[in-house]
Amino acid sequence: MGTAQTSTSRTRTVALANRVVSADTITALHQFALDLAARLDLNDILARALLTAAQLTSSPHATLLLLDVAGDRVCYRVALDNGNLAPLELVAGPMMQKGLAGWVVRERRAALVYDTEHDPRWLPGPGLGDLRAALVLPLLHADRVLGILTLGHESVDHYHTGHLNLIEIIGAQTALAIEYAQLAEQFRQVPSPAPGPxxxxxxxxxxxxxxxxxxxxxxxxxxxxxxxxxxxxxxxxxxxxxxxxxxxxxxxxxxxxxxxxxxxxxxxxxxxxxxxxxxxxxxxxxxxxxxxxxxxxxxxxxxxxxxxxxxxxxxxxxxxxxxxxxxxxxxxxxxxxxxxxxxxxxxxxxxxxxxxxxxxxxxxxxxxxxxxxxxxxxxxxxxxxxx
Missing domain, CATH: 3.30.70.1230 (Nucleotide cyclase, GGDEF domain)
Structure with a gap:
């Protein structure tokens, strides 16, 4: 039995490693980059990034958390289905302190979870359903963590390194777009000079x-x-x-x-x-x-x-x-x-x-x-x- 399990594991690893990026995926990434370049509204940027990431990884569950300037508090959330999620004020603290979201922020690197039941970093919560695989990515720009992208699926071993590579491409582009949108918002908030000298x-x-x-x-x-x-x-x-x-x-x-x-x-x-x-x-x-x-x-x-x-x-x-x-x-x-x-x-x-x-x-x-x-x-x- 032990030999059979080892052989199966090796076969799966080789198969996953040899998956190729399809032409449709390349087209989707190209269109995503063009869409980001044309968007200045932060809500549009976050929604577009979330949808693209979910579509390219066949993820039924996806959330994108935006962090404050200090990078230690969740200030905004975008999700595929807001109706199935617990209120942000109830879950943000535990996620950042004990969950996988906080771990990727502290470590500044992505986490690929093949089976959530065997990963102590995964923190089950209301609205997450029976997710058994997860992919969590920090949105990094220079020395800051701007946000956290989380993808989830009900099947064990759904995500692989190819998915991780795709999401890292999306994450890098999204982080740049977020930074630019926040800078543009600062410009808009500068009051116009009062008339006079x-x-x-x-x-x-x-x-x-x-x-x-x-x-x-x-x-x-x-x-x-x-x-x-x-x-x-x-x-x-x-x-x-x-x-x-x-x-x-x-x-x-x-x-x-x-x-x-x-x-x-x-x-x-x-x-x-x-x-x-x-x-x-x-x-x-x-x-x-x-x-x-x-x-x-x-x-x-x-x-x-x-x-x-x-x-x-x-x-x-x-x-x-x-x-x-x-x-x-x-x-x-x-x-x-x-x-x-x-x-x-x-x-x-x-x-x-x-x-x-x-x-x-x-x-x-x-x-x-x-x-x-x-x-x-x-x-x-x-x-x-x-x-």
């Missing part, structure tokens, strides 16, 4: 200002290589929208946009150098996720954000063109641009910025080779990092 003082005024010059090296060349609409809408526009959102969140103002770079000013009451550095670091993290999405969607590879921050007196006012726009002049703008040009995926700062934040435990400053100016003088520069 764009500045605290309608007259040109000199402010002691932290000037941030930042850009993604190679962005313009990448745009040239793409078709006009995706290049502007999905890449260039999303970069500058992200920059505007983050700069505004930290109390700054975008003063100019040039090619693939921008200049932001921080001069409002508060701590301008700290606001500028925090904005730059948040922008570096966020653009990392954007770069990953652009590479997956358009095949373009870009370096990390280059940034330079300088403190100094800047005159800020408005130019009355077709509509008033913020405009600034002053030596710190050129100095910040120069530091940004020297940076290679890093953040450089002037001596005043380093001195202003030297006692702040959040930042570390490393002195670099002084910058030689055109007048023969030198300017100390520093590399900034978060501790």
């Amino acid at each position: 764009l500045l605290p003082n309608p007259q040109p005024t000199a402010y002691d200002t932290a000037v941030l010059s930042a850009g993604l090296r190679g962005l313009s060349a990448a745009i040239d290589a793409l078709a006009a609409q995706p290049g502007f809408d999905d890449v260039l526009s999303s970069f500058f929208q992200t920059a505007a959102l983050i700069v505004d969140r930290h109390g700054g103002t975008i003063a100019s946009v040039d090619d693939d770079t921008f200049v932001a000013l921080f001069y409002t009451p508060g701590d301008p150098p700290r606001q500028a550095v925090l904005a730059a670091h948040e922008l570096r993290t966020t653009t990392q996720r954007l770069r990953e999405r652009w590479q997956a969607r358009h095949g373009i590879r870009l370096g990390a954000l280059d940034g330079g921050i300088v403190m100094g007196m800047v005159t800020v006012g408005t130019l009355d063109l077709l509509r008033p726009i913020v405009h600034a002049v002053g030596a710190p703008l050129a100095q910040a641009r120069r530091l940004r040009e020297l940076a290679r995926g890093e953040l450089f700062a002037s001596e005043r910025v380093a001195l202003a934040l030297s006692a702040d435990p959040l930042f570390a400053f490393e002195a670099l080779q002084p910058l030689e100016l055109r007048n023969g003088m030198t300017q100390p520069i520093f590399r900034i990092a978060l501790r």
